[in-house]
Amino acid sequence: MKSELLNALVSDDGSRVDRRIFSDEDVYRREQETVFAESWLFVGHESQVSQAGDFVLSRMGEESVIVARSREGQVHVSLNSCRHRGLPVCRADKGRANTFSCPYHGWTYSCDGALTGMPGQESYYPDIIKTDWGLVQARVELYKGLIFATFSETQVGLEQYLGDSRFYLDTLVDRRGQGTEVIGVQKWRVKTNWKMPTENMVGDVYHAGFSHRSVFDMHPDAKQAYAEIESSLNVAIEGGHGLTARYFTEGTPIQDRVPCEQQLLMLSADVLAYYEQHDQQTKKYMGELRTRIKPATSAVFPNLHLLSTTYCIRVGHPVSADETEIWNWIIVEKDMPESVRDAIKQNYYFLFGPEGMLEQDDDENWEQVTQGSHGVQASRHPFHLSMGMKGQSEVEDQCVELPGLVATTRSEHPQRNFYRHWHQVLTSQYGGGQE
Amino acid sequence: MMSAVTMEEHFYIEQALYQEARWLDKRNFQQWLDWLADDVAYCVPSRFDRKPQGRNESWKIDEELSQTALDLHLSENNKMTLTARVMRLTGNRSFSEVPPSRTTRVISNVEVHRHEQDDCYRVDSVFNLQRSRLQNQRDRFTGRREDVLRRKGAGFELLQRRVILNDTVLRSPNLSVFF
Numbered sequence: 001m002k003s004e005l006l007n008a009l010v011s012d013d014g015s016r017v018d019r020r021i022f023s024d025e026d027v028y029r030r031e032q033e034t035v036f037a038e039s040w041l042f043v044g045h046e047s048q049v050s051q052a053g054d055f056v057l058s059r060m061g062e063e064s065v066i067v068a069r070s071r072e073g074q075v076h077v078s079l080n081s082c083r084h085r086g087l088p089v090c091r092a093d094k095g096r097a098n099t100f101s102c103p104y105h106g107w108t109y110s111c112d113g114a115l116t117g118m119p120g121q122e123s124y125y126p127d128i129i130k131t132d133w134g135l136v137q138a139r140v141e142l143y144k145g146l147i148f149a150t151f152s153e154t155q156v157g158l159e160q161y162l163g164d165s166r167f168y169l170d171t172l173v174d175r176r177g178q179g180t181e182v183i184g185v186q187k188w189r190v191k192t193n194w195k196m197p198t199e200n201m202v203g204d205v206y207h208a209g210f211s212h213r214s215v216f217d218m219h220p221d222a223k224q225a226y227a228e229i230e231s232s233l234n235v236a237i238e239g240g241h242g243l244t245a246r247y248f249t250e251g252t253p254i255q256d257r258v259p260c261e262q263q264l265l266m267l268s269a270d271v272l273a274y275y276e277q278h279d280q281q282t283k284k285y286m287g288e289l290r291t292r293i294k295p296a297t298s299a300v301f302p303n304l305h306l307l308s309t310t311y312c313i314r315v316g317h318p319v320s321a322d323e324t325e326i327w328n329w330i331i332v333e334k335d336m337p338e339s340v341r342d343a344i345k346q347n348y349y350f351l352f353g354p355e356g357m358l359e360q361d362d363d364e365n366w367e368q369v370t371q372g373s374h375g376v377q378a379s380r381h382p383f384h385l386s387m388g389m390k391g392q393s394e395v396e397d398q399c400v401e402l403p404g405l406v407a408t409t410r411s412e413h414p415q416r417n418f419y420r421h422w423h424q425v426l427t428s429q430y431g432g433g434q435e
Numbered sequence: 436m437m438s439a440v441t442m443e444e445h446f447y448i449e450q451a452l453y454q455e456a457r458w459l460d461k462r463n464f465q466q467w468l469d470w471l472a473d474d475v476a477y478c479v480p481s482r483f484d485r486k487p488q489g490r491n492e493s494w495k496i497d498e499e500l501s502q503t504a505l506d507l508h509l510s511e512n513n514k515m516t517l518t519a520r521v522m523r524l525t526g527n528r529s530f531s532e533v534p535p536s537r538t539t540r541v542i543s544n545v546e547v548h549r550h551e552q553d554d555c556y557r558v559d560s561v562f563n564l565q566r567s568r569l570q571n572q573r574d575r576f577t578g579r580r581e582d583v584l585r586r587k588g589a590g591f592e593l594l595q596r597r598v599i600l601n602d603t604v605l606r607s608p609n610l611s612v613f614f
Contacts, residue, residue: 093483093603184507186481188605214529218519325604330507341504350519355510355610357523360531363608
């Protein structure tokens with residue numbers, strides 16, 4: 001794709017987005033060289049690799065990586081590709097191993113990626129310097145149990161990368177310093193571009209009333225339920241992150257501001273009891289203000305999604321320009337009682353995941369968007385993302401107490417923020433280089 | 436080895452499975468719900484690639500399935516949640532099924548054994564479920580079902596179903612279909 005075309009894919013204010021970014025192979029290829037090569041990507045949770053030798057397969061963009069804990073106790077993220085002929089050296093989704101051997105010629109690597117052996121090394125490779133031929137290592141940093149990795153050497157540190165999104169992220173992953181663990185994983189493929197789920201997560205409350213009306217129809221007080229989520233705030237955060245969250249006034253009783261779906265309280269009385277029991281400690285630990293914030297859906301650039309009220313943490317891995325593989329876990333506090341976990345699971349199965357009654361309609365929408373992004377005529381007409389703007393002006397911040405650009409759900413500023421940032425990364429010089 | 440059932444029992448149970456497949460293919464969801472026991476347990480585990488420990492033949496399929504408190508299944512339902520799903524499906528407002536999926540279920544390799552409980556049978560079968568939707572959506576689900584059927588009046592009802600899919604990554608945007 002010519003650079004003039006690339007530069008015009010997203011308008012400067014983010015209010016117009018070229019449909020080809022959801023379907024074009026050149027754009028997709030360039031994303032792999034820029035967005036996915038340069039960003040911090042979520043690859044798993046510490047609880048998945050709690051012991052030395054524990055490993056899980058994960059992905060960074062299109063590529064397979066091994067997340068493993070070494071004998072020394074460090075988490076390593078290695079490209080799952082033998083340095084000799086490129087085969088994956090690990091083909092199990094999870095397990096415990098001392099070494100990973102390539103099935104072709106038997107080159108063998110340890111959990112930290114070091115090349116430890118080759119069959120007949122003395123006669124076949126008398127002079128090889130083994131330290132030069134370990135598995136390709138990604139930079140690894142942890143944020144409160146979440147493992148991130150990047151192949152970039154120049155990307156800023158993880159904390160800086162997450163920036164203000166940490167303020168909100170903590171309401172799911174670090175409410176009172178007790179640690180979390182993940183339950184999962186479900187994996188399924190949706191024929192959509194990976195950006196659609198992210199766009200949906202950064203602040204699309206608008207779709208819920210129409211798209212999910214089959215679920216609202218079952219609600220005893222559907223109008224009230226929808227009015228509640230509509231009263232959320234949309235937040236755009238520097239770095240392409242964003243979310244939508246409820247924000248309660250001081251003195252709101254705990255049962256109204258629990259960080260989960262209200263429906264969960266009906267599934268088990270233990271849920272409310274759990275949050276009541278820990279409310280004081282939570283206020284002390286993360287501040288009273290943050291016990292009044294209830295994020296619903298969030299995205300960390302580029303493809304990490306949190307559906308906090310259903311305890312979901314998920315990644316939309318790119319498969320091709322119009323296919324995405326979703327990996328979904330539930331994230332819970334380590335000391336959460338079994339009864340609360342069971343209620344969370346039950347609620348999750350009902351609403352999200354491949355059989356989830358909300359999810360099914362989301363996945364359907366995302367597939368249809370992708371279909372609507374092909375075609376010469378359709379591609380000549382960009383998408384409308386002006387909601388909330390007055391002319392060319394971005395919406396004004398409506399809550400200084402909260403970090404990020406905060407406004408009502410009647411504004412698509414988080415989506416604009418996501419696409420502007422995406423475009424900036426795509427068109428910057430690093431990675432692939434301009435044509 | 437569980438004791439064998441009579442040819443007649445086998446015949447009627449096999450017919451019940453075909454009938455169930457037909458109800459689902461023809462979208463007779465209410466009849467399908469009626470065939471589910473009130474205490475039905477319906478589960479589709481997630482599946483993983485694992486490296487066999489020891490020889491392959493001793494590697495149990497269960498090791499590849501979600502089974503612990505730290506795993507998520509692909510689907511877990513009881514009568515209430517299945518009823519809600521059917522209600523949604525047939526409500527004409529669930530866009531993932533507007534227009535609805537067109538499905539064909541092929542049920543085969545039916546084996547019937549006695550269950551520890553006198554009025555129950557353990558029924559294994561394999562299935563191939565083809566789903567087409569709109570102009571270009573086409574999904575195929577292949578796997579095995581491990582059912583427990585219970586006598587009810589002159590017929591049977593479905594008490595338990597565990598669906599073991601071959602795929603580790605679901606190649607379908609949703610599980611809006613029942614196995």
